[in-house]
Amino acid sequence: MIQKELYTHFHPDEHHFVDRAWEWVERSAEQHAVKRTDFLDPRQTFILTTLVNRHPDVHCRLEGGYPDAERKRAVIAPDYRHLDDEEMNISVLAISSGDGKFLTLEHGDYMGAILGLGMKRDKIGDIHVIEGGCHCLVADEAASYLHMNLSQVHRVHVQTELLSLDKLQVASTRLEELHLSVASMRMDGIVSDVFRLSRAKVLIPIQAGRCRVNWKTEEDPSKPLKEGDMISLQGFGRFKVLEVEGVTKKGRIRVIIGRYA
Template sequence: MKNEIYGHFHPDERQFVDKAWEWVTNAGEYHETKLTEFLDPRQGYILQSLVNRHPDVIVRWEGGSDDAERKRAMVAPDYRELADEDMEMRVLAITSGEQKFLSLEHGDYMGAILGLGIKRGKIGDIHVLEDGCHVVVAADIADYLSMNLTGVHRINVSTEILPLSGLRSSQVKLETMDFTVASLRLDGIAADVTRLSRSKILAPIKAGRVRVNWKVEEDPSCSLTDGDVVSIQGFGRFKVLEIGSLTKKGRYRILVGKFV
């Protein structure tokens, strides 16, 4: 069974597949309930596909908002009623009296939180608002963050812990770019977005530092399509918003959005 499951996933994902399959089998065979850390969409897809393979297991997802990217899962035997279970999530509300505070971006908050020694799995979505920031966090680190997060990007901040019902979500901000490309290959589009040469973008791709839709992609010739999300370690991420018509010279018009 394990080898059959492995065949569907990238070798780099095997460690997570093992862990997720253990949660599923423990729920189905030993009646255990598991509350996971925050999972990215790819991990969520893997876990859901494994749950679907077991007739006696169910899963509940929660990320704080309807379109949350990162979510916690509760894996349980199918006779459990999970709707009222505590998913152990809180909202860390961050504010400041400094004017420069309003220019802070998603990456600034992420860096400040991870800089306190917090693992990425303890943090859900980060919602940058007009007057502050709401971060979905695991309940067991909320107090620690509230006491220790005193600055973001050299700007003094104050914090407050809110229940999940107090979350104010924000729309993802994208900086749009449009250009023409000879093909829809990953390396070509990524090179244009990052403003690196085609040869320099090959290094992170072949090193496994590039993900397409949260899945490691090591093939530079991989073809991108509408809606694909590409993340490049050290260079952020972008989304293919639209692949338009061909130019007279046979090049593709393409619109991408860089996450800011």
């Protein structure tokens, strides 16, 4: 079992994953085992690499299917094992339809259809909504099942095809730029302005653990945000603090926010 003092560095909700990740590391070191994980979110990859770096006899490789992938699989192995040629077992599930209804389908529609088949989120990497459909990175072990069973997305009939990684089409990131003037960099105030919610309505999901800063659960409404921070509020979306421009004559802070479309 991992040393309990490590828990102080992580949110209580993360302790279960910390235990699992440390078990992978210990097994690689003591039993010379190789572990290939499911897809991990950026916070989980941070936790894993932190633990791997604590052990001198273990290393890992992270891969999400393309250079800027957000969700990645990891291979954890003894440090003497060469990982560059290790199979990461990632496929591209291409989803398409012949009608124009795809124009209205969004990331959440594809995710909902996939999870509606009983698929675990951990088997799914990044999802790219492109013209005429979607390219979804999936674990090889889930690819055939999705290919055979996914036939409808939000009442739109679809066809699927499995492609190699070199055929992946990556969607361009769309950010709605917002210029705000805020009294402080407090998280609750900025979240309130970005999602056009009252401060009281913002406090409820934050204190319920539904807000993340840089993929880490944050329950303190007064947490100060800084340039580069990524914030997500479950059910509302996410945004990035692009730039803190400075202070106005009236003492307010000018901030540029990039809200993900």
